[in-house]
Amino acid sequence: MKATLLKLALGFVAALTLAGAHALEVTDDRGVTVHLDKPPQRIVSLLPSLTETVCELGQCARLVGVDRYSNFPKSVQSLPQVGGGLDPSIEAIVALKPDVVLMATSSRAAQRLESLGLNVVALEPKSHADVRRVLDKVGQLLAVPDAARVWRVIEASMAAAAQSLPLAVRNTRVYFEVNRAPYAAGETSFIGETLTRLGAQNVVPAKLGSFPKLNPEFVVRANPDVIMVGDRNYAGMEGRPGWGGIRAVQRNNVCVFSVAQSDVLVRPGPRMADGARIMARCLQSILAKPEAAQ
Incomplete structure (x- = not known):
């Protein structure tokens, strides 16, 4: 009898030890520490860059729901959509019974979800350094040990994109429009960081902020050599007052990105190296023009 009780006691201690080994805690970008008994198996993601991060870490199968803008990789397009990242459907999220909800710090849904007993981890990458940090955080949350390897691949790919460009890129002044407001x-945005990494010059200085709203006359005065813009925002650009005199417009040095390319370029996530390659190809095509040598 004593031997049986001893075995039961030892088994109970072993179970507690095993449970403790799998327990984890993650502090998110709000400074909130989330405690979990084990790595989450059912995840709802409300930010495309976080959705892509989960999948880049090889854990797409754990996603049970996403926001309406998460569309990569293709497999996530078949998942239930729970609305926008800033104002998702609380009822739809609760119905999916997630172990954790990943969202941006700017989302208004965190407190409501937490009041309903759901675990929320808010992470919002805005720079290259943030992408690396979020990869590590999500890797920690999902108990994926090789998040650092994923970052090394991104870093190496970005370096290769930069090395593919001639030295003449250093004299190339670029205007990147993210919205037609405009x-x-x-310079301080993650897109600006990529342009700097490629060796190009950004006509929008750091003092104006990461994504400033500009007076269109600012761009006329800046007179960029190259304009980069998504096709959703390109319509009517060349007809803006004074823009016909911009060097990039006169020489047709305007790279118009498809919707799919724009998604890559404007998301600070694991496809940053793909974005660098897209911008590098744009610069290569322009630098290869005969007039570029003049």
């Missing part, structure tokens, strides 16, 4: 990608 909002632009400044």
